[in-house]
Amino acid sequence: MLDKDRLFPIEPRARDIARSLYNEVSTLPIVSPHGHTDPRWYAENEPxxxxxxxxxxxxxxxxxxxxxxxxxxxxxxxxxxxxxxxxxxxxxxxxxxxxxxxxxxxxxxxxxxxxxxxxxxxxxxxxxxxxxxxxxxxxxxxxxxxxxRPRALFERFNIEVIATTESPLDDLKWHKMIKESGWTGGKVVTAYRPDPVVDPDFEGFAGNIEKFGEMAGVDATNYDGYLEAHRIRRAFFKEYGATSTDHGHPTARTEDLPKAEAEALFEKALKGKCSAEEADAFRGHMLTEMARMSIEDGLVLQIHPGSMRNHNDDVMARFGRDKGFDIPTQTNYVRDLRPLLNAVGMNPKLSIILFTLDETSYSRELAPLVGVYPSLKAGPAWWFHDSPEGMRRYREMMTETAGFYNTVGFNDDTRAFCSIPARHDVARRVDCAFLATLVATGRLAEDEAPEVARDLAYNLVKRAYRL
Amino acid sequence: MLDKDRLFPIEPRARDIARSLYNEVSTLPIVSPHGHTDPRWYAENEPxxxxxxxxxxxxxxxxxxxxxxxxxxxxxxxxxxxxxxxxxxxxxxxxxxxxxxxxxxxxxxxxxxxxxxxxxxxxxxxxxxxxxxxxxxxxxxxxxxxxxRPRALFERFNIEVIATTESPLDDLKWHKMIKESGWTGGKVVTAYRPDPVVDPDFEGFAGNIEKFGEMAGVDATNYDGYLEAHRIRRAFFKEYGATSTDHGHPTARTEDLPKAEAEALFEKALKGKCSAEEADAFRGHMLTEMARMSIEDGLVLQIHPGSMRNHNDDVMARFGRDKGFDIPTQTNYVRDLRPLLNAVGMNPKLSIILFTLDETSYSRELAPLVGVYPSLKAGPAWWFHDSPEGMRRYREMMTETAGFYNTVGFNDDTRAFCSIPARHDVARRVDCAFLATLVATGRLAEDEAPEVARDLAYNLVKRAYRL
Amino acid sequence: MLDKDRLFPIEPRARDIARSLYNEVSTLPIVSPHGHTDPRWYAENEPxxxxxxxxxxxxxxxxxxxxxxxxxxxxxxxxxxxxxxxxxxxxxxxxxxxxxxxxxxxxxxxxxxxxxxxxxxxxxxxxxxxxxxxxxxxxxxxxxxxxxRPRALFERFNIEVIATTESPLDDLKWHKMIKESGWTGGKVVTAYRPDPVVDPDFEGFAGNIEKFGEMAGVDATNYDGYLEAHRIRRAFFKEYGATSTDHGHPTARTEDLPKAEAEALFEKALKGKCSAEEADAFRGHMLTEMARMSIEDGLVLQIHPGSMRNHNDDVMARFGRDKGFDIPTQTNYVRDLRPLLNAVGMNPKLSIILFTLDETSYSRELAPLVGVYPSLKAGPAWWFHDSPEGMRRYREMMTETAGFYNTVGFNDDTRAFCSIPARHDVARRVDCAFLATLVATGRLAEDEAPEVARDLAYNLVKRAYRL
Structure with missing residues (x-):
């Protein structure tokens, strides 16, 4: 049913090169450093x-x-x-x-x-x-x-390691259960996604902060305690394999506010009195604080900005979040990341992975930024752009300015478990097709291409996510 | 002179597939649901x-x-x-x-x-x-x-139906003449383009509203009468075959204002006292009102936003409108359409066709929006993008998120009568080339492609425009 | 080592066409009308x-x-x-x-x-x-x-003419030395780049203006004298071959202010009291003044907008300007150029060459603008986009609306002397590949393509830059 040569270039010579590159990478293990599968599946291993x-x-x-x-x-x-x-x-x-x-x-x-x-x-x-x-x-x-069953499929899929995404308010009990189960066939790690406790607009923010403090064993309702709670929960997540944090803000805005100002915003947020602008400033400031903590504890920082969540009020009321009504928006990285980058962007210990839903930023903003800042890397084509044409555009618009080595390989970002091998297969095929085109047009030597193909399929992602 | 295989993929196997798909659609009748040919041509049938x-x-x-x-x-x-x-x-x-x-x-x-x-x-x-x-x-x-002569060419061009575009202030006399002429060779319908009576910035707005009321037989200088006049004129346009309305606003802005506010803006507009912002808000509100009327009377609503008209003052003064000095601008659909979509966007009776001059919106905004809202469809590549490369980009950037069935086939949008067959031929060729590429890269089965090709060339446009 | 057919289409028939077009242009002399090589190299001719x-x-x-x-x-x-x-x-x-x-x-x-x-x-x-x-x-x-040595390489590279870029505060001594040296193997001209004396935010603006006046022999600290100093220095630059001016503003903003307003801004600028907005307005106004002078003296006006210079404060402090931390930003041409274009845009004596770092402007703004205004032409793919994929996108997104003859061929914009032949070679190959694709898909006749290829490689640039 499936075409063995799908997604390869059509012209026979380039297709041969692509096929041969694909043979180098098609059976490499899957490293899935960012996704939304349910750790309960692997914990309980129910059908x-x-x-x-x-x-x-x-x-x-x-x-x-x-x-x-x-x-x-x-x-x-x-x-x-x-x-x-x-x-x-x-x-x-x-x-x-x-x-x-x-x-x-x-x-x-x-x-x-x-x-x-x-x-x-x-x-x-x-x-x-x-x-x-x-x-x-x-x-x-x-x-x-x-x-x-989930674990059997996990092993059949040849997944070396998968990351799930949890809130700091999660007790990680499924991860604990996996850890204690003695399962040797697969590695499942968590990632720190603090939206409920850094976003003043999140449902129940004040209550979240209270619970956050309880879980960390500190009083998180004052700003110092709040920052300390982050440090404590990050350390706890690291015990369950976390190598990264993840941040899904509406924009890429960052701030590096004087402490008194940040403190004042935090207090307003607790009282539910932040204006939209103040909530945005606080979220932006917390990205810089998270970056500072990353320098200390080594967690890689992922920024997934630019989605207007829950675009339709009626659907949100009837069905809640994540119902297909999150729509991309224009995102400005050059202006918005500057406060963070001026604060910590030249620190080689820091690793930030940037994603986008705005393809116009590839050649105009992301490639120029990741192509010069030591702290920045570009995540793969994301969400609606996790597709053959989306990935092709990504390589075509990123590579000439950012090269390959400021990108981080592929991640699937999925909650659809069975699609994981398919998605990695698409990424490998599209990358091999891109490399084959470079070889066939004299832009890359035929004997260099397999090394790059393996880097894109396996090595870069392990290195970038410190897995 | 013309290459029989023009616009097909270059690689021989893909070219063969494209040629074979094209043979399925090249002689299908032309459905032209949106354009600017002069109904007088078909009425008088003069050389x-x-x-x-x-x-x-x-x-x-x-x-x-x-x-x-x-x-x-x-x-x-x-x-x-x-x-x-x-x-x-x-x-x-x-x-x-x-x-x-x-x-x-x-x-x-x-x-x-x-x-x-x-x-x-x-x-x-x-x-x-x-x-x-x-x-x-x-x-x-x-x-x-x-x-x-116009009618002979119309028949030779194999046009099944063509829509012209008229102002509510038009008496549709040429359409009446066509209707009464007994011509059986072609179907010519009108479309309702109310810019002169919904845009406070339009030359002679107050006078237009007065005339509008006279033609509708109501007092259109009060807001209720004004809305009623729209309903009456829309019904009149339907008698002359109209299945759609068309709206050419500077932006995609919509509003859903409380009645008192809309009323107040309308009164200001009549006095020529709207600020630029107020005029924009009123236009935006009228889109939502038009959508409500569409739910009642079934007219499909077309939005053609994002052209800065008459960019050069000197040319405008010397030659007037439509002299090639209309220049595209950035257009925001996600934010701007939200008021309308929150009001009526989930109503399956409503059909809105969105166009753009800003190609960056294809993959970032339009495909995600039309790919989830039941009321939205995407119009074809428009104006400067009604071209081989423009159409290719459209399919490459729209299809992965919107699919084919949230698009509406081709329309020519032209006032150049002789170019109609040429334009539809280009669209059919480019679509067949795109489908051939999907087939040759294993993304679409060879036996499915002809069905899609016929849908893109003929079926989708009839369905979308309710023709 | 290098593939003889690099950057040509992969499909054999299209490749043959591209190769044959390339043979027409590969040995044409290099015309390099905009760059940043050091005139001292050609003056001293040291190793x-x-x-x-x-x-x-x-x-x-x-x-x-x-x-x-x-x-x-x-x-x-x-x-x-x-x-x-x-x-x-x-x-x-x-x-x-x-x-x-x-x-x-x-x-x-x-x-x-x-x-x-x-x-x-x-x-x-x-x-x-x-x-x-x-x-x-x-x-x-x-x-x-x-x-x-520089001159020998210059001749070996087959450079017919090269332009360097100098500030009005430069005495052009190296150009003088070249002129007086009697070197017949190459032509080196200057270009007028007045950023230090038109940008109120430029380091030492007031001092620059003083020096500017001294060099021009007028009092440049009053607005009339300031404009006169420009006229005088422009004339001086013309003596050293200048045929163009160059303007590297953060945005494409233009203004056409009443004289009193411009005068007031100039006086504020001298006192270092311009707000960011006022500095921007003054720069924008000076573009229109420069355009007026271009109509008088025939210098071609180049606008290179949209780079956020020196993005990282730490790098700027440690290493200064031009250290790879200039990052592109979104640029709006339609709104921003309008004041200038309303003032002088229809004057056929004026020639403005527009560049961009924002590829989204190609099909949305630049092609529609240069495709109608007699005073406008589009510069080639610039900076990060001076690359095979960047050039391909440029042609694909510009040509259908602007044609070939509203573009100005290639310029290398480089300070890397040895890369000049390589860059022109890439441009010629990519253009030939693009033309070959048009021919192979029936969009251009095979016997027309060589003429276009020669125009793109040699004729257009000479004409556009009046060289």
Whole structure:
């Protein structure tokens, strides 16, 4: 079903080069340093429930596309925040998905799904309304077998290490359970994602801070204690393998405020009295504080800015967060990162990985910045741009100014477990295609390309994330 | 003269696939749901005057290029707003055009013109100073013949339906004449373009509103009457086949103001006392009101934002509007459309087609928005981007997030009648080339591609515009 | 070592067309109308000191990349502004460069360097740590020979004319020395770059104005005298071959202020009391004044906007300007150029060449503007975009709206003398590849392409810069 040469250049000579590069990297272990799979899966190692709950209900790429054509989210089983009814018949959901599968033509989701069907479940027919039931039954049967439980798949997928993402308010109990289980087949680490305790606009910020202090064993309601709580929880996360922190702000704004000013904002935030501008300044200031802590404790700092979350009020009210209504916005890195970079940007101990949803920043801002600051690296093409054309544009627009070695290889950023091998496979193929094009046009020597291919697929990510 | 395989991929295997897809769609009827041809042509069916008046004088793509190289617009016969002299010798204009034809190398205009010369007039020599007179004479002769009159060409072009664009202040007399003429060979419909009565900055706004009320038979100088006048005129336009409205605002700004506020702005607008900001807010609010009416009466709402009209004051004073001095600007859809989308964006009865002159919005804003909101679709690559490279970028940047089925096929948006078949041919070729590339790189099955090709060339546009 | 077909299309038929076009242009003389080589080289004609000082120490493309990976600028011999120690052992610098040469994979610098090694010095081995000493010794030996002195290389490079860039405060003594030397092998002209005397934020502005007046023989501390000083110095620069002025503002902002207002800003600037906004307004106004003088004296006006200079305070303090920390920013041409264009934009005597570091402006702003205003032309892909992918994007995004004849061919904008032939070679190859693609896809006739290729490589630049 899948084309063995998919995503390679069309011209035969370049295709041969790409194929040969791909053979060098296709079986390298997967290093997945940033994602949103559920550590509970690996802790409990229970079977995944059914095809719809595996592939449709939790995948916002899939249900947003059906939503765009008028399919109501409830008919896809998406749970309602308001507690109202939603479809519970998984086979019905699956059939609705199959009827609308043609909508995914030309999208990466289509590729990920077909790769999963074939490579994970051995299904090589075309998926659609006629084969929906056959696929459902087959996948459902598989999911009952031991070799389709999370840990078995993890090992089959050849994942060397995966990171999940947790809030400082998380007790990491699933990570503890994994650690104590004696499982030797896979390494699962956490990452420190402090949005609930650095963003004054986050639901229940004051309560979060209180809980934060309790968990850290300090009084986090004063600014010094608050910073100390971060240090303590970061150290705790490091015990569960964390090598990075992650920050999902609306913009790339940073600030380096005098302490008294930061303190005053923090106090306002606790009282819920920050203006939008003040909340933004506080978030921006905390990025610089996080960078300072990174210099101390060695955690790599990831910045994922530029998404306007929950664009539609009605959907937010009915279904809550992460329902496909997060929309990218213009992001300014040159102006916004400057306070942080003036404070700590030349420190070679600091490592910041920048992501973007605004492709215009690749050649104009990100490549020039990561191509000169020792503390900066560029994360891979992200979210909507985690796709063949998105990755191609990334390499074409980044490489000439940033080179390869200021990028950090691939990460999948996914909560769709079965798509992990597919996504890494796409990244490896697109990178090999890009390298093959450089070789075929005399820009890279044929004997250098395999080394670069291996770096992009495996070495750079381990080095960048200190794994 | 024209290459039979133009715009197809270069690599032979991909070219074969593209050629075969093109054979599926090249003879499908043309559906032209948005354009600016003159309904009077089809009503009166008089001969077009001469080659210069057909191809040069009214085509801002052509005369702007010559203007950029120092050719004065008056020497191309462009009429002066100030009543001053302009060239009237069409053969002289034609020769000047021929001398400068090389300036159009690499532009879509060159392609449209050569396609028209060959396909409409059977001219296969190279056009230029040496052949200028030969072309002039031949085209001039043709234009006298019955088979070159507007209706005959319309039928020869295989146009199934064409929409023109009229102001609510238009009495639609040419449409009435067409309707009553009994012509069975073609369908010509209107579209509702209310800029003169929704834009407080439009010349003569207050007078327009008065006339608007008279035509609708209500008092449009109070806000309720004004809205009612829209409803009445929209219904009148529907009698003449209208299935859409069209809105050409400077930005994509929308508002959903409390009635009292909208009312107050309207009253200020009538007195000519709106600030720039207030005029913008009123336009933005009217988009939401238009969307509400669309839910009632089923008219599809088109938004064409982001052109800074009449960039040069001197040219505006001497020649008036639409003289090639409309320049694209950055456009923000994510922030600006939110008020409208929060008000009515989840209503599946609503259909809004979004256009852009800012290609950076494709992957960052438009694809993510149309890829989730049931009320939104993306119009094709527009204006300066209605070109082979522009269309290729559109598909490459839109498809992975929006898919094909949140786009609406092609529309030509032209006032250059003879270029219509050429433009649709380019769109079909570029889409087939894109699909062939997906097939050749294993992203789309070879047996699915023809269906998508037919959808892009014919089905999607009929469905999207409810034609 | 270098691939003879580098940068050509991969598909054999298109490659053949590109190769044949390249054969038409590869040996045409180099016209280099904008750059930053040191006129002293051509005046004194002394040997270049050593390989490190030729290729590493002055090349911010090279040292910024090493800096991004944690190499301190001092270890690369970059001179310190604070007078502190820096590496002086050129062989040690060279070895460090060689060890890190792999970082440049995929960058244009890699291509320029390899081209220089092979074409200037006859070195065809792969450069790297193993060959570092061999390269050093060989290049060092060469540099002692007469045929590697600046004038000999200039002639070998087949440079017909080169422009350097000088401040109005420069006495042009090196240009005088060149002029008086009787050297017939090359033409070196200056260009008028008045940043130090038009930018109120420039270090020592008031002192600069005083010196400016002295050099012009007028009192430049009043506004009329100040404008007169410009006229006088421009005339002086014309005596040394200047055909252009150059303006490197943070934005593309222009103003056309009433004289009293401009005068008031000038007086404030002299007192160092301009706000950031006022300084920006004054710079913007001076662009319009410069345009007015260009209409009088015929100098072509170049605008190079959109770089945020000296992004890192620490680096600026330690090393000063031009150390790789100039980062591009979003630039708005449509709004910002309007005051100037309304004042003088339709004057066919005026010629303004626009550059950008913001590639999003190509299709959205620059192509539409240069495609209609007789006074505007687009400069080539600039700085970070002076690269194969950057040039390809430039042609793909500019040509369909601006055509070829509103662009001005290539200029190298470099201070790296040996890279000049390499850069022009890249531009010629990429343009030929682009033209070959147009031919192979039926968008340009095969017999027209050579003429366009020659125009892009040689004729357009001479015409645009009035050389």
């Amino acid at each position: 995944f429930p059914d095809p719809a709950k595996l592939f449709v209900v939790p995948d916002h790429y899939v249900f947003r596309m059906l939503c765009s054509q008028g399919v109501d989210l409830t008919s896809l089983g998406v749970p309602r925040a308001d507690g109202g009814e939603t479809e519970t018949d998984s086979r019905k959901i699956w059939r609705l998905f199959a009827e609308n599968f043609y909508l995914l033509r030309g999208t990466p989701s289509r590729g990920w799904l077909e790769h999963s069907f074939e490579h994970v479940f051995g299904l090589t027919k075309r998926f659609g309304p006629e084969t929906a039931d056959e696929f459902y039954d087959h996948i459902n049967d598989c999911l009952q077998k031991p070799e389709f | 077009f005057p001469d080659p210069a008046k057909l191809f040069v004088v009214p085509d801002h793509y052509v005369f702007r290029m010559l203007c950029s190289q120092g050719v004065d617009l008056t020497s191309l016969g462009v009429p002066r707003a100030d009543g001053g002299e302009t060239e009237t010798d069409s053969r002289k204009i034609w020769r000047l055009f021929a001398e400068n034809f090389y300036l159009l190398r690499g532009t879509p205009s060159r392609g449209w013109l050569e396609h028209s010369f060959e396909h409409v007039f059977g001219l296969t020599k190279r056009f230029g100073p040496e052949t200028a007179d030969e072309f002039y004479d031949h085209i001039n002769d043709c234009l006298q013949k019955p088979e070159f | 270049f000191p050593d390989p490190a000082k030729l290729f590493v120490v002055p090349d911010h493309y090279v040292f910024r990349m090493l800096c991004s990976q944690g190499v301190d600028l001092t270890s690369l011999g970059v001179p310190r502004a604070d007078g502190g120690e820096t590496e002086t052992d050129s062989r040690k610098i060279w070895r460090l460069f060689a060890e890190n040469f792999y970082l440049l994979r995929g960058t244009p610098s890699r291509g320029w360097l390899e081209h220089s090694f092979e074409h200037v010095f006859g070195l065809t081995k792969r450069f790297g740590p193993e060959t570092a000493d061999e390269f050093y010794d060989h290049i060092n030996d060469c540099l002692q020979k007469p045929e590697f």
